[in-house]
Amino acid sequence: MDRKRSDIIADDIEGLIFDGTFADGARLDEVQLAERFSVSRTPVREALQRLALSGLVDQIPRRGVFVRQPGPVELIEMFEVMAELEAVCARLAASRISDDALARLESTNARCAEAVSASDADSYYHQNELFHALIYEQAGNGFLQQEALRLQRRLRPFRRMQLRARGRLKQSMAEHQAVVHALKDGDGAGAADVMRSHVAVQGEKFHHLLGLLKTGGHGNAGGGAPSTP
Numbered sequence: 743m744d745r746k747r748s749d750i751i752a753d754d755i756e757g758l759i760f761d762g763t764f765a766d767g768a769r770l771d772e773v774q775l776a777e778r779f780s781v782s783r784t785p786v787r788e789a790l791q792r793l794a795l796s797g798l799v800d801q802i803p804r805r806g807v808f809v810r811q812p813g814p815v816e817l818i819e820m821f822e823v824m825a826e827l828e829a830v831c832a833r834l835a836a837s838r839i840s841d842d843a844l845a846r847l848e849s850t851n852a853r854c855a856e857a858v859s860a861s862d863a864d865s866y867y868h869q870n871e872l873f874h875a876l877i878y879e880q881a882g883n884g885f886l887q888q889e890a891l892r893l894q895r896r897l898r899p900f901r902r903m904q905l906r907a908r909g910r911l912k913q914s915m916a917e918h919q920a921v922v923h924a925l926k927d928g929d930g931a932g933a934a935d936v937m938r939s940h941v942a943v944q945g946e947k948f949h950h951l952l953g954l955l956k957t958g959g960h961g962n963a964g965g966g967a968p969s970t971p
Contacts, residue, residue, distance in 0.1 A: 748788035751779050753864065755789060756899045759798060759809055766811040770799060796898045817900065824897055825942040827890045828874065832921060832937035834881040836930035843880045844926065847873065851918050858911045866911055867902045873918060877925075877937075914940070 755775070758764050775786045790807050793799045800810045812820070839847075850873045857866035871894070878890040894901075905911055917940040924933035 746785075746788075747781060748785040748792065751775075751781070751785055752789035752792045753902075754779070755793060756798065756902070759811070760899070760903055764809050766809055768809045770807045770809065772807075793899075795895050797896050798899050820893065820897055821900075821942060824890075824893050825938045827886070827893060828877070828941045829934040829938040831878050831881040831886060831890055832925070832933035833930040834883060834886075835877050836925050836928050836933045838882040839877075839880040839925055843876060844922075847876050847880075847922060847925070850876065851922055854915060854918060858915045861911070863905045863911060864902070866914075867905055870901075870905075870914070870918075871898075877921075 755764070755770070764770065770790060772783045772786050772790070775790075776783045779786065790799060790801065794801045794807070797812065798810060800808050802808065850869055853869045854866055854873060857863075857869060874894065875891065878887045878894075881887060905914065917936060920936045921933060921940065924930075924936055
């Protein structure tokens with residue numbers, strides 16, 4: 743499926759934030775971004791709205807859109823909650839997942855494997871999102887599903903970027919396989935343990951994420967940042 747232009751732009755802006763081109767607190771100007779990506783302001787506005795949902799930017803009425811990098815404490819706290827939410831989803835899904843959903847999960851995981859073979863971190867991440875969302879759905883708890891999706895959106899930039907760490911794609915794929923096996927076996931405790939470890943950012947994964955949180959930069963997208971955005 744072709745991706746929306748606004749999603750592609752959002753991913754590109756994420757990359758520019760993480761490589762320091764747009765520093766923490768920098769103002770992101772719609773007109774300049776539209777010129778940069780050779781598009782109208784509409785897909786840029788949609789891209790910024792997606793980034794605001796993830797919390798990577800703040801949209802301040804009558805002032806503009808500003809880059810917001812979470813600090814290391816906030817980041818680790820969010821990942822701790824995400825890991826526990828997903829562990830619960832996996833535990834419940836182990837006894838509730840349908841045969842059809844299990845087949846779809848394996849099909850999605852096969853596409854993840856293709857992305858790993860191609861060393862395509864972006865394609866892997868998009869299939870990875872579908873993989874996790876299907877497990878949220880099969881937990882059979884609507885409130886839990888919505889909370890997991892909400893936090894998944896919030897952490898999207900960081901989960902996507904950490905896949906670029908050396909060896910992380912293959913490691914993530916192996917963890918996916920372990921989750922699928924536990925779900926097929928109806929092993930709720932095992933599925934929860936594997937999923938918790940898969941999502942948690944510890945050790946090298948966390949150090950890599952911290953390395954992405956660059957506060958320096960090579961300029962911004964127009965205008966200075968407010969002192970307290």
